Every structure is written in C-alpha cells, then in structure tokens.
Amino acid sequence: MIILILGAVLMLAVSIFIHELGHLLCGKLVGVEARIFSLGYGKGIWKKRIGKTIYQITAIPIGGYVLFRGDDYAKKLRGRPGELLGTPPLKRMIPVLGGPFANLVLGFLLLFILDLSGDSPASNRIFIEASNQINSPAYLAGLRTGDRILSVNGKKTENFEDIFANISLTTGDPIQLEYEREGKKGNLEIVPNLYSAGGRPTIGVEPFGERRVVATFTYAEQAGHALASILDNEDKSSEYFQGIIEEKKDEIPEEYLKKRERAEREQGLRKRALKYLKDGDVILKVGGADVYTIPDLQAELGKHQNETIPVLVDRKTYPLLTPWATELTTVNIPVLGAEVFEFIDTKHPNFPELNVPYLRLDSYDPEIENRLSNLKIEDRSFAHANDLISYFQKEGNVRKNIWVGNMKYSSELHLKPIGLLGFRPSMKFQAEQMERETGVVTAFVSSSKKVYDYVAMTLTGIKLLFSGFLSPKDNLSGPIGIVQFAGISLEYGWATYLDFVAKISLALMVMNLLPIPMADGGHIVLYAYEAITGRPLPRKAIEAIFRVGFFFLIGLGLFVSFNDVMRFF
Numbered sequence: 004m005i006i007l008i009l010g011a012v013l014m015l016a017v018s019i020f021i022h023e024l025g026h027l028l029c030g031k032l033v034g035v036e037a038r039i040f041s042l043g044y045g046k047g048i049w050k051k052r053i054g055k056t057i058y059q060i061t062a063i064p065i066g067g068y069v070l071f072r073g074d075d076y077a078k079k080l081r082g083r084p085g086e087l088l089g090t091p092p093l094k095r096m097i098p099v100l101g102g103p104f105a106n107l108v109l110g111f112l113l114l115f116i117l118d119l120s121g122d123s124p125a126s127n128r129i130f131i132e133a134s135n136q137i138n139s140p141a142y143l144a145g146l147r148t149g150d151r152i153l154s155v156n157g158k159k160t161e162n163f164e165d166i167f168a169n170i171s172l173t174t175g176d177p178i179q180l181e182y183e184r185e186g187k188k189g190n191l192e193i194v195p196n197l198y199s200a201g202g203r204p205t206i207g208v209e210p211f212g213e214r215r216v217v218a219t220f221t222y223a224e225q226a227g228h229a230l231a232s233i234l235d236n237e238d239k240s241s242e243y244f245q246g247i248i249e250e251k252k253d254e255i256p257e258e259y260l261k262k263r264e265r266a267e268r269e270q271g272l273r274k275r276a277l278k279y280l281k282d283g284d285v286i287l288k289v290g291g292a293d294v295y296t297i298p299d300l301q302a303e304l305g306k307h308q309n310e311t312i313p314v315l316v317d318r319k320t321y322p323l324l325t326p327w328a329t330e331l332t333t334v335n336i337p338v339l340g341a342e343v344f345e346f347i348d349t350k351h352p353n354f355p356e357l358n359v360p361y362l363r364l365d366s367y368d369p370e371i372e373n374r375l376s377n378l379k380i381e382d383r384s385f386a387h388a389n390d391l392i393s394y395f396q397k398e399g400n401v402r403k404n405i406w407v408g409n410m411k412y413s414s415e416l417h418l419k420p421i422g423l424l425g426f427r428p429s430m431k432f433q434a435e436q437m438e439r440e441t442g443v444v445t446a447f448v449s450s451s452k453k454v455y456d457y458v459a460m461t462l463t464g465i466k467l468l469f470s471g472f473l474s475p476k477d478n479l480s481g482p483i484g485i486v487q488f489a490g491i492s493l494e495y496g497w498a499t500y501l502d503f504v505a506k507i508s509l510a511l512m513v514m515n516l517l518p519i520p521m522a523d524g525g526h527i528v529l530y531a532y533e534a535i536t537g538r539p540l541p542r543k544a545i546e547a548i549f550r551v552g553f554f555f556l557i558g559l560g561l562f563v564s565f566n567d568v569m570r571f572f
Contacts, residue, residue, distance in 0.1 A: 006325050007490030010500060012065055014489045015482070018106065018508045019066030022515070025105025026069045030098035036085030039070045055085070071098065076545050092530040092539075099526045106512035107454070113505035114453050118446035122498040125163035125434035127151050128211035134298035137347065138361040139207030144193045146182060149211065153188065154181040162437045163210040168456065170195060171203040172463045178206075203478070212434035214295045218284040218316075218426040220273060228277040265369035272339075272367070276425030279336045281318060283326070285431060288315035297428045304422025308340030314424070326494040338422040342366040342392050346405065349414040362414070366392065367423060379406040380416070392418065457506060461513045481563030520552025 020042060027040050037056045041047065044066060047059030055072075073086025080089050087095060128151050129141070136142040146152075152160050155169035156179050170178065175197045181190050195204035220228075286294060290312040294300045304312075313333050320328040344364040351357040364374055366388040375385045380403050385391045395418035402415050439445070468475055480488070485507060492503040515523040525548070533539045540548075 005323060007493055008486075010493040011486035011489035014500075014504045014507060015485070016065040018109070018504065018511055021105045021109045021508070022102040022511060023067045023069045025101035025103070025108075026071075026098050027101070029101025029104070030069070030071060030087075032101075033090065033094050033097045034085060035087050035090055035095070035098050036072045037069050038072050040067070041069070042067045044068065076542055076549075092534040096527055096530050099523050099530070102523055103512040103515045106508045106515070110457075110505040110509040110512070111450055111454050113501050113508070114450035115446055117498055117501055117505075118449045119441065119443065120498075121441050122502075123162075123436040123439060125210040125212070126437040127153065127160050127162055127166060128435055129163075129166075129208040130211045130214075131208055132296055132298060134296075135207060140193050140196050141206040141208045143360065144180075144191045144206075145189075146180075146191065146193075146206075146208065147184065149184070151183040152180060152208075153183055155179075163434065165456070166208070168460045170206055172460060172467060173204050174467075175204045210432070210434040212432045214430055214432040215317075216286040216294060216297055216300050217429045217431045218276065218280045218282065218286065218424075219429045220277060220282045220426060224270075224273045224277065225282055228274065231274075268369045272423070272425035273427070274425075275339070279314075279334050280316070280424065280426055281322070283319050283322060285317040285329075286314060287317055287331075288313075290314075297430070300428070301421035301423070302419075304338050304424065305340075305420040306422075307338045308420060308422050309338060311335050311337045336424055339367075339425065341421050341423050342388070342395075343419040343421055344391060344395060345417040345419055346414040347417060349405070349412050351410070351412055357410070357412075359412075364391075377408050380404070382406075454509060457509050458513060461510060465513075465517075475562070476566055479563045479566070481560060481567050483564055483567035487567070519555065520548045521556060522552070525549075525552055 023040070027037055030037055036054075039057045039059065041059050041061060043061035043064035045061040045063050047057075048062050050057055050059040052058075071087040072083070073080050073088050076088070080086055083089070087098070128149060129146065131139050131142050131146065131148050152166050154160055155166060156173075158165070158169050160166045160169060173195065175195055177192050177194045179190065180193055181188060183189075193206050195206050197204055286300060288294065289300060289303045290307055292303050294303050312335070314336050315331060315333050317329050318332045319326055320330050342365075344366070346362040346364075347360070349359040349362055364371065364378075368374065371388050372386070375388070375391065378385065380394065380398075383394070385394065395416055399416045399418045402413055405412050405414050439449075464478070468478065489500070489503060489507075493500040516527075518524045518528045529540065529545065529548075539545070
C-alpha cells in the first residue's frame with residue numbers, strides 16, 4: 004500500500020514538475036524572467052536566489068509551479084525587461100507552450116526507454132471468454148480465441164492497444180476486420196456492441212494471456228470489517244437496527260425498506276467473504292481444480308454448493324508495505340449456492356432487430372425482485388427468485404414465450420448452478436507480448452508512433468465525449484482515479500508503471516493545450532487574439548473569461564472526483 008501510494012504521488016509530482024520546468028526554461032529562452040520557481044506547493048523551507056529568480060523547495064515537494072514577472076492582468080506593468088505581458092504576444096507563447104512541450108518530451112523519453120529495454124505491448128492475439136461467446140459480436144461473426152486481428156477498417160493493428168483504440172473510438176457502425184488463424188487470413192464485418200463499457204463500442208474480445216481471478220473489496224468495506232472485528236465482532240449493531248426497523252415497519256416507506264434490504268444483502272456477501280479472504284488475494288485453485296476466469300470460478304464453486312471447500316490463494320505477505328511479496332495460503336471457505344437464469348436466442352416475433360442472443364438473471368442479484376416484476380413466462384409471474392428456480396427446474400431447457408414488460412419474445416430457458424464466495428471479483432492477467440526486434444532506430448520509430456497514436460486517440464475521445472457517444476461518468480477520472488490506476492499499474496511492474504506515467508504526461512500535454520480559460524491553451528488563444536488585432540482584450544473581459552474558466556475547472560474537478568470516490572470507495 005505504502006509503495007503504491009508513493010508511486011502514485013511520484014507520478015503526479017514528476018509530471019507536474021516537468022511541466023513547470025518546461026515553462027521556466029522556455030521563458031529563459033525568450034528573456035521572460037521568473038519571480039519564483041518552486042518544487043512543491045506551500046511555504047518554502049529552502050530558498051536560494053539565483054539572478055532574479057527565487058528557487059525554493061516546500062514542505063510538500065509534490066509537483067511545483069513557476070511565477071513569471073508581469074504575468075498578472077489585474078496589475079499594471081512596470082515596463083521592465085523580462086515581464087511576460089510586456090513581451091510581444093507571439094514571443095509570449097513560447098514559455099506558455101514550454102509546459103506542454105516538456106510533457107511531450109517526458110512521455111516520448113519514457114516510451115523510448117521502455118522500447119529500448121525490450122518491453123513490448125500485448126500482442127494482437129485475442130481471447131474470448133467461453134461463457135461470453137453467445138453474447139460476443141466477434142465470436143458470433145466468426146472470430147475465435149487465438150486469432151490475430153491484423154487490421155480494423157483498413158488500419159493496421161500490431162498490438163491489442165491498436166485494436167482497442169480503433170474499435171472503441173468508432174461510432175458503432177459496422178467495422179471491417181482482417182484476421183489470421185493458423186497462418187490463413189480472412190475478412191469479417193462486425194457490428195460492435197454499444198451497450199457496455201461506458202458507451203464505448205466493443206466486440207467482446209480481450210488480450211490473449213494467462214488470467215487469474217482477484218478478490219477485491221472497497222476501502223470502505225475493509226475499514227468497516229476492521230472496525231467491526233474490534234468493536235462489534237458478533238454484529239450486535241445490525242441486530243439492534245434491524246429490531247428498530249421491525250418495530251416501526253409500518254411507519255417506514257416500503258421503497259426505503261426494499262432499498263435497505265438490497266443493501267443489506269450486498270453487504271452481507273462482502274462481510275461473509277472478508278472473514279476468509281483479503282483484498283488482493285489471487286484465487287489459484289478451488290477444491291483442487293485450477294480456475295482462470297470468473298465463470299471458471301463460479302462453475303467450479305457450483306459443483307460444491309453449500310459445502311466448505313479448500314481454496315488456494317496467492318496472498319500479499321505485507322500488503323501495507325509492498326504488493327510484490329506474496330505467499331501461498333489455503334483457506335477453507337463455505338460456498339454459497341446460487342443460480343443463473345439464462346435466456347438464450349431471445350427472438351421478437353415481428354422485429355428481428357430486437358432479437359437478443361443472450362440474457363441472464365442472477366438469483367443473488369440484490370435487484371432480482373425488481374427485475375422479476377417486469378418478467379412473465381407463459382403468462383406466469385414470479386415474486387421471488389426461488390419461484391423462478393422451481394419453474395426452470397421443471398420447465399427449463401425448452402423454448403418458451405416470455406414477456407419483458409409489454410414486449411413478447413420467445414427464448415430458450417436454461418438454469419445454471421454456480422457458487423459464490425461473496426467478494427467482488429476482478430481480473431489479473433499477464434498478456435502475451437508482441438514479438439519484435441529491439442534497437443535504437445526501431446525504438447525511436449516505435450515510441451514516436453505511440454506518441455502520435457495516443458495523442459490522436461485522446462483527441463478523438465474528447466470529440467466523442469462532446470458528441471455524446473462516450474459517457475463522461477464512465478470515461479473521465481480525476482486525481483483520485485489517476486492515483487488508484489497508478490498504484491495498480493505499479494503492482495504489475497515497473498514497465499507497466501512507466502508506460503502509465505508516459506500516458507499521463509501526454510494527457511497533461513493535450514489537456515493543457517485545450518482552449519480552456521486559465522489553462523495554457525486559453526492563454527494561447529488570448530495571445531493569438533492580441534497578435535491578430537494588435538491589442539489585448541479589455542481587462543474586465545479577461546477577468547470574466549478567467550472567472551468562467553475557474554468555475555468550469557472547479558466543477559469538472561468535483562464531478563470527476565465524486566465519480567472516483569463512488570467508483571473506488
């Protein structure tokens with residue numbers, strides 16, 4: 004944990020410091036003097052004047068800033084040499100562009116070093132989860148696990164990042180895809196799925212490689228379990244509050260009672276799992292059988308419903324210090340039985356475009372009662388999951404007429420037994436790497452292409468966000484999210500971490516160049532206006548523009564930070 008936090012802080016500190024250093028050096032290049040150059044924020048604990056600039060290190064040496072002479076629109080210039088706003092507008096752009104340029108250089112150098120050291124991205128070989136085949140556009144179109152995707156809409160895809168970028172940044176129209184299987188090439192047309200992954204088009208493929216299931220718990224769940232184990236090990240508080248609710252049941256709105264019941268059910272699963280597992284446990288074997296994916300795990304647990312079985316996990320030895328020291332541990336865990344209701348090849352009698360290859364309901368879903376209220380099978384309704392289980396056991400494995408709301412369909416019904424341990428699963432995998440030669444020239448070309456592709460992908464993503472094709476809620480992260488992802492990338496190794504730092508640095512370049520007031524791009528627009536018209540905007544207009552930009556950035560920061568908190572905590 005400590006190493007992950009330090010790694011995340013270091014990433015932000017280096018990216019911001021390099022950005023401000025770029026401003027400083029490019030200012031010196033054109034004769035613009037800096038009043039203060041600071042390593043970190045807050046009051047300086049060490050200061051030294053060199054020339055006309057004070058260099059300082061603060062008590063919190065994270066990031067930094069530079070203050071130029073004569074950079075305040077609200078103050079009158081003194082007419083001294085070296086003042087930023089006293090410099091001709093085109094020349095004035097150079098120190099402003101220095102920050103984004105420094106981020107560009109940092110991103111390129113990190114990618115160049117990674118390429119030169121032999122690091123390779125995930126190959127263009129794909130994996131399609133067996134349980135998702137019936138719902139995967141790629142599988143339904145003819146692709147199989149182990150195939151290589153060579154191009155998407157005519158654009159060459161050498162690695163999985165190319166595949167992801169060229170598919171996720173389309174608008175959902177049919178894509179033309181070239182693939183290779185056992186040395187033979189073929190072509191397919193695939194219609195991507197728009198109703199998943201935050202609105203990003205997807206075809207249901209993942210990078211090929213070794214996979215493992217990881218037990219994850221939110222920070223709130225872990226903290227709650229730790230406190231409960233000390234203060235309320237027998238869970239008396241839940242019994243107390245449940246007793247109060249039972250006493251005043253008639254006075255409490257039914258909707259609130261249902262909402263609380265769903266929350267209690269979800270929390271109960273997590274509490275149950277935290278008795279046996281820890282955050283970050285990698286599940287290796289269940290009852291002696293290897294498991295690699297979430298469906299593998301659920302299916303294997305389904306063979307041992309309501310039994311206590313040994314589960315082999317790879318557990319972090321010192322989770323607060325380092326994620327890399329682990330030990331194999333066997334934990335005996337009771338399996339919670341559950342059922343999956345599968346609706347396969349669901350067809351509308353009149354409109355084929357409404358057909359759905361695969362739908363499922365889960366008996367353990369906290370919302371199962373709500374979902375069942377909109378479902379009928381052969382005119383029969385179901386109030387509880389157990390009612391539906393009994394029906395599937397008697398009438399399953401055949402095609403039935405079903406109603407979802409007022410829409411009539413026909414579908415094949417299948418009941419699949421699974422097992423649960425109660426944790427929120429995530430995946431950890433080691434992707435098959437792309438094979439390529441390493442050399443200075445090759446690394447330079449490769450890293451240059453990566454920079455171009457990433458910047459182009461970022462700009463396309465911004466365009467799709469504003470056009471409504473991508474969801475801001477699911478596709479934007481703030482400092483909290485970035486720190487979280489930085490920690491995760493460091494856990495995978497230094498190569499993954501440095502690649503992430505490079506991408507964050509390039510993202511800072513792009514975001515700072517957007518024409519947003521108070522950002523570097525906003526200043527560039529003001530200077531360009533001054534260069535074209537021969538005079539700056541009125542002071543009050545500039546102040547109003549900056550005020551709008553300030554509130555926009557504050558609002559954006561609160562929005563992404565709130566989403567990060569809800570996502571990770």
